[in-house]
Amino acid sequence: MKKYKMVVDEYFKLGKILYGQCFRWKMREDGKYIGVINNNVIKIWQEGNFVYFYAMDNKNIEEFIHEYFDMGTNYKKIVQGIKKNSNNELLNEIIKYSKGTRILNQSMFEILISYIFSASNNIPRIENSIERLSQLYGNKLEFENNIYYSFPTKQQLKSVSSDEYKQKIRIGYRAPYVENTVKDILSGNYDLEDISKMDTNLARNKLLNLQGVGPKVADCILLFSMKKKDVFPIDTWIEKVMKKYFNNENLTKKQIQELIDKEFGEYKGIINHYMFYWGRENKI
DNA sequence: GGGCAGGTCTAAG
């Protein structure tokens, strides 16, 4: 099996990256991560400024990893630029603490469905549901004598009913949302590839038409799978962080969005994820 | 054991 190597800077910390934005990476006892990504299984780990990885399928793997980990974006430049324009003590603390996390470029359909699962749910249950969905409808993959299952495609979910989602995947009231959204995607009226090429606002409004997709989920889809860095998803953690940041407990999500738009620019999605990591890790 | 979690939908003012 071929072992690949990649050189990274201090703005790449695997443990911080594979956290809070993806559901199918598992850390093993030895600190190495194994993940099912599209139709591939990848083992990856970091030693200082070197990242090593193996893959079940090596075709275009280096280009894929480069894209997946957003290596084309200069985080050092962006984050230092934001820091330079701020004299906010909390922001500087957050940047220092979260330095090394990055935005992954994940599969659009997988992120769409996974984040519909995530609404008012807890992480272990979300991951279990995604695992069941993959085992039932995805492709069987073999890697290092273990069996894995890919996240199903829209075609593979074509004839799955709401009842089936509810009974077999155990996603409760989200079941009809998933059924309807898959139908909409299959209809061709919501081509995710096309949507990803639209301006952020237009793409966002389009996504909001899908059932189970509200403002937070739409922003996560845009940020984690459509390369839109100019969005700021507000979940429960970010809400707490921002109330602290603006020193105002009574802010609504809408007010937070407005303040953010003024304060941060086109890369607010990156700062968002820095804040998320800091907030969740410190359980503020 | 019971509250609650990566929000969204719907109905009503």
Added chain:
DNA sequence: CTTAGACCTGCC
């Protein structure tokens, strides 16, 4: 346009 309630389920 803003806001309150309901909502599956199983994990901590």
